[in-house]
Amino acid sequence: MTITFRHQIKELSPYQPGKPIEDVKREYGLKEVIKMASNENPLGCSPKVKESILEVLDSLNYYPDGNATDLKEAIAKKFNIEPTQVQPSSGSDEMVDLIAKTFLNEGDEAILADVTFPRYLTTTKMMGATPVVVPLKDFAYDLEGMKNAITDKTKLIWLCNPNNPTGTMFTEEVLLDFLQVVPKDAIVVYDEAYNEYVTRKDYPHDSIKLLESYPNIIIMRTFSKVYGLAALRVGYTIASKEILMNIDKVRGPFNVNKLAQVAAITALLDDEFLSKSYEVNKEGKEYLYKSFEEMDIFYAPSETNHIFLNVGKDCKEVFLALQKLGIIIRPMYKTYIRVSIGTMEENQKFIAALKEVLK
Ligand SMILES: *Cc1c(COP(=O)(O)O)cnc(C)c1O
Helix, strand or coil: CCCCCCHHHCCCCCCCCCCCHHHHHHHHCCCCCEECCCCCCCCCCCHHHHHHHHHHHHHCCCCCCCCCHHHHHHHHHHHCCCHHHEEEECHHHHHHHHHHHHHCCCCCEEEEEECCCCHHHHHHHHCCCEEEEEECECCECCHHHHHHCCCCCEEEEEEECCCCCCCCCCCHHHHHHHHHHCCCCCEEEEECCCHHHCCCCCCCCCHHHHHHHCCCEEEEEECCCCCCCHHHCCEEEECCHHHHHHHHHHCCCCCCCHHHHHHHHHHHHCHHHHHHHHHHHHHHHHHHHHHHHHCCCEECCCCCCEEEEECCCCHHHHHHHHHHCCEECEEEECCEEEEECCCHHHHHHHHHHHHHHHC
């Protein structure tokens, strides 16, 4: 007898994360390695987070609050909504999974872009639903194309704004125009992992107010990016009470650990750290843009903490050559790479290394 696996699993492959800094140091005998591969905050996290974590280290024997009541209340207060409209999760990654489990049946269609956050496709396939893939247009979401992809089988639409890996955004006007044609019984997952970094005014900065007119939207946000808490695995979702009550049925009972809950509450309130992170990112972006222009390198305009660029050489080769010089970036496809914006010092080292590699 041979073991069989769910047939939906067959064509999936495990997520390939970037190499950890320690591995690269060991492999290449390097003392210093800079990671600009996973869109983490180069400043770390709010210094207040460390103190708040120390306070709970003596009660690790107790399960965390499964309802994450304090965290829900802190988020609700910050955004002026009800705690019943908030659901924390173990990163947005987990929420993508929970949403798929809550809504997707075999035979349902789920519309998504290519290239975008890879978990949308994986979880869609995992549930046996049919992915309907709409290519990007000029490195940005093509919402007209996505409109045309809607059928009576459309159950879910995955949107990422701004997009990872391209960093591009679509405007509030384009989003509203799109929402008007989405059937009321289709779910729009609206992933805002990078919303805190957006500089453009025509971005839908107040997406929460859309829930009043469009109760079929699920807004996902994370503490992994601007808040600098990627290691703790915590994100939050804002949606209608009805949707969250159903997601709650498939959620693990203690999905957000205690350190993550406490850290997230503290991080949420440190506006000073947030604005510093925003400023460092903005300056870094301007420096990198200028350097790319001088080097005659094409890049997509970014509203995030990462930039998608065409290095004009095989991306894997460039990735390996940079790694040898102690800089980790993300090879994407063909001649495109994604680089996360670092501190000014890291950005300068990256540009120096890139010049060396492309020489
Ligand atoms: C980084 C990222 C997330 C967040 O993942 P976490 O699981 O919260 O760390 C979600 N969506 C997109 C598009 C991302 O880039």
